[in-house]
Amino acid sequence: MKAGFLLGGCLASLATLGLGGSVTLKDVGTTVKERDAVSGREIYVNTCARCHGIDGKGALAARLNPPPADLTSPTVQSHLDGTLFKRIHDGKANSAMGAWNYALTDDEIWDVLAYVRTLAPSRESSP
Numbered sequence: 001m002k003a004g005f006l007l008g009g010c011l012a013s014l015a016t017l018g019l020g021g022s023v024t025l026k027d028v029g030t031t032v033k034e035r036d037a038v039s040g041r042e043i044y045v046n047t048c049a050r051c052h053g054i055d056g057k058g059a060l061a062a063r064l065n066p067p068p069a070d071l072t073s074p075t076v077q078s079h080l081d082g083t084l085f086k087r088i089h090d091g092k093a094n095s096a097m098g099a100w101n102y103a104l105t106d107d108e109i110w111d112v113l114a115y116v117r118t119l120a121p122s123r124e125s126s127p
């Protein structure tokens with residue numbers, strides 16, 4: 001009974017205030033933070049471009065095996081934000097793509113991801 005009441009109260013405060021005891025902003029979702037493709041570009045140019053190329057097509061390191069992903073390709077761009085975040089955060093096994101969580105904060109990864117999204121070919125021409 002009491003637990004039910006407490007839970008109900010907690011849910012009510014979640015609904016009304018958007019706050020709940022141990023729920024942090026991070027749990028609620030990173031959409032809360034505005035992603036900054038401009039600072040993301042800075043990070044990209046300094047840390048990612050040497051493999052992925054300034055245009056994201058990966059031309060600079062054609063000798064890597066597997067080659068750097070073409071960040072402009074539908075294969076990459078069709079992934080959900082969460083998937084790409086994890087790839088950048090954790091890296092990819094057996095490839096040159098390292099785990100950037102050691103070098104970048106989560107916010108920086110979201111920023112660089114926002115920049116990676118800008119590398120997608122413009123979709124204005126397609127319906």
Ligand code: HEC
Pocket residue numbers: 043044047048049050051052061064066067068069071075076079084087088092094095096097098100112113116
């Ligand atoms: C040392 C070279 C190197 C650097 C630096 C590098 N990458 Fe990569 N990246 C790779 C390679 C190689 C792959 C392809 C891995 C594969 O296909 O297995 C890759 C794949 C990716 C993918 C695609 C993952 C997928 O599964 O589709 C994304 C997104 C990505 N990199 C983003 C970044 C970002 C953002 C940075 C900078 C923070 C970065 N990379 C820095 C080498 C690099």
